Amino acid sequence: EWLTDSLVHLSLVQDNRDGWYEIHPLLRRYFRDKLEASPHAEPAKRRYCGIMAKKSAEMPQNPTIEIVEEFKPFLLHLQASVGEYPQYIADEDLGWSYTGLARYYNGQGLYAIAEPYCQACLTATRTHLGDNHPDVATSLNNLALLYQSQGRYTEAEPLYLQALDLYKRLLGDNHPDVAQSLNNLAELYRSQGRYTEAEPLHLEALDLYKRLLGDNHPDVATSLNNLALLYDSQGRYTEAEPLYLEALDLRKQLLGDNHPDVATSLNNLAGLYYSQGRYEEAEPLYLEALDLLKRLLGDNHPNTKTCRNNLQRLRQQQKPTSLTWWQWIIVTPIVILWMPFYLLWMLTRWLVRCFIR
Incomplete structure (x- = not known):
């Protein structure tokens, strides 16, 4: 500890106050140069890339805010692994080395940053493993998923078809x-209405x-x-309803109540009720989904924004309808013109009733 404190005092190491330390760039360059001159440089780089690949493989498809924060200290190292030392990544680690980074950004809706990693993953797996390999199919699938998330359906479809064909040929x-x-x-196909x-x-x-x-x-x-x-x-x-309910129950049972997929199920079930005009059943589900998404993914995540818009649309639908200004312009003259005829008709009815008596 005294050594760490001394290095911090000399500004050679920065204490990030979260259990992590950042080495001064000059010191980092010095160690890198020393390593390059060492006979242990090659195996050290391979071990480094292997460790980073294992860390990258921990990144889920839909990372929460907590996971994103935990991942941040490793981000520069993961980027260095694929950016500076790609030749030292083992064949079996190629896919995950890039996929973890792509998921990190894709999961936050940062598609433009995620895309180069997806494309680099496809290039790397094809170059090192050949066109006929399951990891190439996975890379095709992941790039297609990214395109689909952005509504780039015509670009996604051929990649999905290639991935499916590869998987079937290689895995049965x-x-x-x-x-x-x-x-x-x-x-x-559903997104396209097919x-x-x-x-x-x-x-x-x-x-x-x-x-x-x-x-x-x-x-x-x-x-x-x-x-x-x-x-x-x-x-x-x-x-649709029993399937939504079964999916929601299964997700809660397997993933727990605090999971992005549970929020997705709640949002979808609420959407079904909204479509049927069952607004009182839909609102608490939207509220629960929105609370979950805000806590797990943050206010600015695409899924959170979608759920918030859904809730606003529901509440707008529940408001008592009132005529707009242009509707008043159309309706008012009609009412004024027809009012005398209506009053005359009412008077005639009254007189007829009086006469009959």
Whole structure:
């Protein structure tokens, strides 16, 4: 500890107050130069890249604010691994070395920063592993996912189709990666309104997941949710609701109440109720989803913004309707013109009743 304090005092090391220390750039350059001159440089770089790949593999598809913060101290090292020492990354670590960084940015909606890592991953896996390798299929799939998130559907589709074809040829028809690829392609078609093409793919993916992973698995919950989304998009609400409820229950059971996927399920179920005019049932679900998303992903995450907009739309729908200024301009003359005739008609009815008596 005295050594660390001395280095901090000399401004050679910066204490970040979070359990991490940052070495002065000049000191870092000195150690790097010493390492380069050492016979241990090559194995040290390989170990470094291996450690970074393992760390990168810990990044989930949808990282929370907490995970993003925990990941920050490693960010420069992960970038150095793929940027400065790509030749020292083992073949089996290639995919994850880039994917963790892509997920870090993609999960925050920073698509423009994530894209170069997805593209570099595809290039690296193809160069080192050849075109016919499962990691190439995964790289194609991840790049397609990124394009789909941005609404770049025409760019995403050929990549999804290539990935699916590769997975089937290399892994066979009965593999979880094939199920995931089917699910992703189906979601793309749903987003484009190509419902008749999407449904058989979703059903095939769900059947595969259940057979390979069992009924109680997060991927099964995702597949149920996506099939429900498809039915919801088609107005098949009675078919969608039990699937949404099953997916929500499964996610809570497997992932706990505080998970982004649970928030997604709550938002989707609320959307179904909104579409049916069941506003009182939809509102508490939107509120719960929004609270979860704000806590887990932050106020500025795309999913949080979408949920907030959904809630605002619901509340707007619940407001008593009032005529706009231009509607008043149209309605007022009509009322003025017809009022005398209406009063005359009422008077006539009254006189007739009096006469009959």
